[in-house]
Structure formats: structure tokens, C-alpha cells
Amino acid sequence: MSIVTVQLGQCGNQIGFEVFDALLRDSHSFQGLCSKRENEAYQTSCKERFFSEEESGVPIARAVLVDMEPKVINQTLSKAAQSGRWKYGQHACFCQKQGSGNNWAYGYSVHGPRHEESIMNLIQKEVEKCDSFSGFFIIMSMAGGTGSGLGAFVTQNLQDQYPNSLKMNQIIWPYGTGEVIVQNYNSVLTLSHLYRSSDALLVHENDAVHKICAKLMNIKQISFSDINQVLAHQLGSVFQPTYSAESSFHYRRNPLGDLMEHLVPHPEFKMLSVRNIPHMSEDSLAYSTFTWAGLLKHLRQMLISNAKMEEGIDWQVRPPLSGLPPLGKMSLSKDLHFNTSIANLVILRGKDVQSADVEGFKDPALYTSWLEPVHAFNVWKTQRAFSKYEKSAVLVSNSQFLVKPLDMIVKKAWNMFASKKECGPRKNELRALVWARLKC
């Protein structure tokens, strides 16, 4: 089943390009350490999911590109065409001239209604191209104006127009030390709207990915395309084809649905995170070997201690011995060391994957009391390796990981708001919206 991606704003479009590029590169430029037949099945599944075919044979990404100013879309389209391996649909983009000025209210209340019809038409066309349609990816940032405001609007519209399809928003959490001054307002407004209309929010934090580039990939001068490539790698390792059950060799038909079924058991808890292991530069990869036991041990500790990468993990953090802390005890002032999960999904790819032992993730101490580990934890194992990694594991989890960053953002937004400062001369709408949202 196919997934249609909506790329919004500069961030969304830049990342979207890297994602499609990574997906295709993995499925076509790499043998996968498995049989040819196996590999071909993988390629077909990947293609069907993310690309549509054209007469010339060049795959066309199932994507709609939206931005309120033309520069980034033009760049993205030309980069894709230049790669020669794939491209975007000719008429799959919508852009305006003026941009949103980092103003959530412009994106949501002005650009949204104004261009609703055109954007939804484009999405409709893309959906109609799919033989069987599974759901949407919406890639957007929270700090800017278009991605955040228009993204929230589009997600809401998708919910109205496609109530039976799933929507997963890929959200980019901005750097803590500021990319945009009003990013906290924009983030709070976006999250509160998305929480009602989206089915799952897969959150990617710029700070975390930046550290991965610095520490694990050893990149000296990190550019946004480096960051986006790491992100694309993480997404690829989740959404590339996986087997549907333990022993069958058919690729899973509806990864989006299965993922949400496992990870979002309760509609009030829909923030998901991705952690993958191993992650390193290509040069280092040539000299490294891995065992499943080692990888899984690290991954488990990354989950428990809320680490985002395999370096600098705090091994002191342990799950509580006598069951769980009672529910109401979530005080944010004391340091929350242990990261409780609601649900976890581990996806393993590569050599000897059947021998991997995931018992460590079934420990009830990791989870809340109202969901048994047998329901809370799932594992998908696939023989075909991902992107040159002989063995790779990725953990998608629904846990407390975002509590601190979220608290920080709300605190900063509140401080800025409660000091009675206007946010620029033309934004009374924004003020009213922020006030309403901060109270929820």
C-alpha cells in the first residue's frame, strides 16, 4: 500500500528530497546481503510504497511539494532531476511568492484557507494514482511559518477529507538555542493543533541529529544536508519494507497502519521518537563489526536513559525494581532519569536477524501498568540489510522522551507571552491564538 508525502516549507522540502533519495539509493544501489529474488521483492515493495512509475521508467516520488515561496521548491525539483535516478512529478508542486514570514498565523489563517482548494486538489491527484492507499506523511518544521502553520491547516483538512486514512506528521523540533525568535510560539501553536488532527507525531530533534553528525559521523563542518541525510537514514530504516510475520516471506502491506496500531494505543499519547543503531560514517563502517546482542543492549539502554545515540549513554539508569512509579507522580522539577515507555517497536534488518534476542525489551518494568508488555512491545525482523549496514536496528518508541523539551518550549513561550510583549506590529491574531493554546 502506498504512502503519499506532503512536504511543507523549506525544511519539509529539503528533508523530503533526502528521504526519497535515501529510500531509492538503499533499494537500488545495494544488494542487501540476501538472494536476488529477495532483493527484487524488496525493491518492488519499496517502489510501490513511495514511487509511481512513468513510461520512461524513471520513478516519480509520491509527493506533493508546498511552499509559500519558490526558491526551495525549484532547488528541490532540480536536485531530484539531476540525480537521474528519480524525480518529482511535474505538476506536483504548489508555491506562492511571498513566504509566511515565520508567522504561524499567516500559514494557518491566511495561506491555508486561501490556497486550500489548490493544495487539496494536488494531494487528491496524488492519492488517486495509488492502487491502494495507506496514508500520509506530512513533513514539516515547527519553528517557521509555512511548515508549522500551513502544516497544521493541511493536516486538519486531511482529517476531514480522508477520515479513514492515517496521517503521520514528521515534525522537526528546532534547536534549543534558537533558529527563529518566535519558534516557541509557533511550536506551541502547531503541537496543540496537530494533537487533535494527526494520528501520530514522529518527532525529530535538530539538536539530537546535530550531535549524531558531530560525534558519530565525525563531520567537521555540519551542513543542513548532512543533518537531513541522517534523518532520512533513520526514516528509511523504519519505513523500508519489512516482513509481515515471523516466518512468512511476504513484505508487510501496511506498515503505517501496523506501526500506529502498535505504538499509539491511546489517542492522547501520540508522540513518537526514532533511535537507530549503529550509525557511523562510511569510513568507520568498513572497520566495524556488530553483534545483535551488543546492538540490542545499547538500544535498550538508549531507550531507558533517553539517549539519542549510542555514544555517551548513561549506564547508571535502571528501570525501577518494584513495579512502576504511580501515575500521578510526574513532577517535572525533579530529574526524570528513567524513561517509561507506553509502547515500543523494534525493527531489525540484516544478517542472522532471526537469532536476535529481544527479551530485554519485554521487561514489564519498562512500561506503564495499563499495557502488558505482550501488547506494548513488538519486533519486526527482516533478512534484507539496510543501506550498507550488515546489521541495523531501529527503535520507534512512544515514551516520555519529549517531556523535558516540551516543558522547555512551553515555559519559554509563556515567558515571552506573559511579559506582555507584542510579537511584531501586525500580529494580533497570533496573540489571541497563543493565549488560547497556552491554556490547553
Next chain:
Amino acid sequence: MTQSVVVQVGQCGNQIGCCFWDLALREHAAVNQKGIYDEAISSFFRNVDTRVVGDGGSISKGKICSLKARAVLIDMEEGVVNEILQGPLRDVFDMNQLITDISGSGNNWAVGHKVFGSLYQDQLLEKLRKSAEHCDCLQCFFIIHSMGGGTGSGLGTFLLKMLEDEFPEVYRFVTSIYPSCEDDVITSPYNSILAMKELNEHADCVLPIDNQSLFDIISKIDLMVNSGKLGTTVKPKSLVTSSSGALKKCHKKPFDAMNNIVANLLLNLTSSARFEGSLNMDLNEISMNLVPFPQLHYLVSSLTPLYTLADVNIPPRRLDQMFSDAFSKDHQLLQADPKHSLYLACALMVRGNVQISDLRRNIERLKPSLQFVSWNQEGWKTSLCSIPPVGHSHSLLALANNTCVKPTFMELKERFMRLYKKKAHLHHYLQVEGMEESCFTEAVSSLSALIQEYNQLDATKNVPVQDLPRLSIAVSLTLPCQCSGVISAHCNLHCLGSSDSSASASQLLFSLVTLLDIPIPHVLEQAVHFVACTRHFFFQVFQ
């Protein structure tokens, strides 16, 4: 892509404007090798087929035929504009976009504003409308003028009001040259203060610059070049100091180098909007991020590096120096020291081969030495543009909304009061129809209010930050709320696990109490209203 129109008023404005157009042409010539009229060029230039008579010659795509600047040139005496029109840039300007007179404003704001304002009002409107019509999507007016003279200051600010009325959606960015201490115009304090009132009220964003700072920067560059210190050499093609390859050959006037700096400022400001980059910043984002109050829209700017080095691949050490310099008081285009004053917001616009990690590393490094206002501790706006300026491999423009502008304003006010107390030269102004003493007093009180705002902010400088108690609604309720529009109190009831009604009721009470506990006076009224609305639901829960 959006377009911008440059309105250059008075001698100073036109001279700077002329430098600006020269540099803009050179920059686009360096970037646009194929000679195709693209969106980047269209932001400042029109493509016109000069063989077509009249107005219908605009070409929107294809090869560049003849470029016309999106500019309106205004001066009340002919000398400067005539010189431009006889110079090498004459073909860049549209003959229909000029307004000139003969006698000049005599360094008298009142003459510029009241007399020439009313005289040329219709013509001005017509030219501005024309230039706006030529734009597909007009985003911004850039006004360049000086504050100390008569035309730039008086007529320039008259324009502002007109632009606000006619084009309310279009941003007004004003580049104002403030008079230095040793200014040669005696009435410059009067002109400046009268103009400041207009800037306070009608401009979206002001970039104050003064001649003394520009002069100091030029002197520093000359010193570096002449001493040959550290092997630094100024590249011959540097846009900052030299004009080789420029259309204007004569470089004898000292103002030329200074005007070049201001022209560079405008180019760098718009670079991220015109050219591609990994983190774009459009002009509307400048106002959105850097202007927390409508009145506090004065941004101190600094451009680094001012001299190119022989190396193209500059190791990070040099790159970091560029960032450090941006915050030093010697590199500001105004006599101001932002490091020792309070930042309300700061924007770093980087061009060239600089990546996000360089930017982040430098922000982390410099943050501890800078003081930000309590409600905006991480008040940074950043942008990365891939295209460097001509002759450099990278450059940085820092825009700071900082209380360090206060001394400039206070000094201006002082000079004004010295003259005003003696009523010196006042009669020249009062002779003009429409001018009264109240104009002066209003202008001064407007400036005093502005200074007071900055004072209040400065008072919070070293006060420890206290987090205001937040609204913490522990349990939420679904309300069919008919309360006031501002509070659309809107929550979902969810009881995880226990559905103990007494527990949830007490939590509800707790949340209502905290709602009333916020230290913001005007909200109390709303909160009481909220409670009144919810009371019926509150009792329903217990039934």
C-alpha cells in the same frame, strides 16, 4: 519571488542609492553568468525592451535586454540627480521615475515635509504607484535618506506616511543616516528629531547609521591595507573599498567608500531573500523576529569581514573571528556598543561557505558574553545563504535590536534642547505654513517616550529571571464554551485508569483555582467569566 522598490531621497539618499545600484549590478553580473533574467534579478530590476516606446516594454523572462532599476529618485535640487543621469548609470534609471526641483530644501525639515510634501504629493503618489504596478508581488520599500538635512529628512518622512496609507501591506525599511557629533549642518538636531517622530510612527524597521562610524571603519581598512599587517591584502575586486570594475571611476570623494558600506548592507540584507540557501530568511521575517514592540524597531547593524584575505579556504579560526567582530563596537555602523547593553533580539545573516555547525558553535561561544532580555533568552534568528558577496568567500551581517541605540537618541535630544531652549533658528521653521511650536514639542515627547521604553528595558538588565507561574490544568474538561472569544477554553476529559469522580472533581477545582491565580491583571476578568460559564458544568459532574 518578491520585488522591492528603492526610494532614494535627498543628496545623501541619492548618492548612497547610486552606489547601491552599481553594486547590485555587479553582484548579479557575477552570479548570473548566462544573462537570463531570473527571479533573483527581478527583485530589484525590471527587464525592458528599450525599442518599445513608452511603458509597454517589460519582458518577464528570457535573456536580459536592458535592466531598469526599481527605483524612485527624489531630490529638491538638481545637482546630484543630474550627475547620476550623466554618469555611467544613466541607462539603469527610468526617466519617468524622477522627481526634482531646483531650489532645494535649505536644510529645513519643514520645507521638505510641508512645502514640497504638499507640492509634490500627487506626483510622488503617481510614481510610487507606477513602480508598484511594475512589480508582480511587491514586498518592501527601501527608503534611503539622511536625517540631518532638509529633503531627505523632511520629504523622506513625508513619503513614509504616504506609503503607509497607500500600501499598508508593503513593508517600509528605512536606512537613515544620523548626524554625527561634528555634523556640519547646524539645524540637524531639529531636522532629526522632527524626522524621528515620523520614523517612530510610520516605519516598520529602521537601520540607523552614522557617518562617524562609517569613517572609522574606512580608516581602519586603510590602516590594515597600508601597513600590510599579518599579510592581509585587500582583494582588488572587493566591493567595500575599491571601485575597479565599477562603472563609477572616480574614487576621490571620501563619501564613496562610506556609501559603499551602506550599499553592501542593503545587498546583504536582501541576499537571503534573493538567492538560495539552506536556511532562507525573507524580508518579512526580519520584522517578525526582530521587532518585539511596534515602536522598538531600530536595528543596529554590523558587517564583517570588511577586508578580504588572500586565502579562500579560511580555516575555522578565521571564520570565528568574523563572528566575534560582528559584536564588537568598532564594527557597528552606529556609535553603539551592543555587547554592554541589552539585546532584545539578534539576527545573523551569513553568506557563503558557512554551515550550520559553524553558526551554532559561534552562537554558543558568544552567548555568555551577551545580555539578552529575560523573556527572550535565546533570541537568535539565523539565516544561511549559499551565494557569497562578490570578492569574498563568506560574510556576516548582524542585526541587533539592542538598547545601545539609546545613547545616540539621548545625545540627539540633548543637542536639540540646546538649540531649542534658545529658540535658535526656530523662525525658519515656524515661517513655513503648517508648522507650529507644537510640532517640536510633540516630536521631543515622542523621542522621550522612546528613550523611556529603552530605559525600562535596561532596568531589567541584571535582575534575576523569575519564571512566571504557569497555567497548569491537571485535568481537562470538554466545555461547550460560550465564553468570550479570547478564552476558548477547550479541553478533553480523560481519566487514565481511575474514574473516581471525587478525584477528578478536586482536580477540576484545583485547575480553576490556578486559572485565577495568574499574575496578569486583565486576565482575571476573563477568568472570572470563565468560572461563571463553567459553573453549571461543574455541578453537572457531581450529579
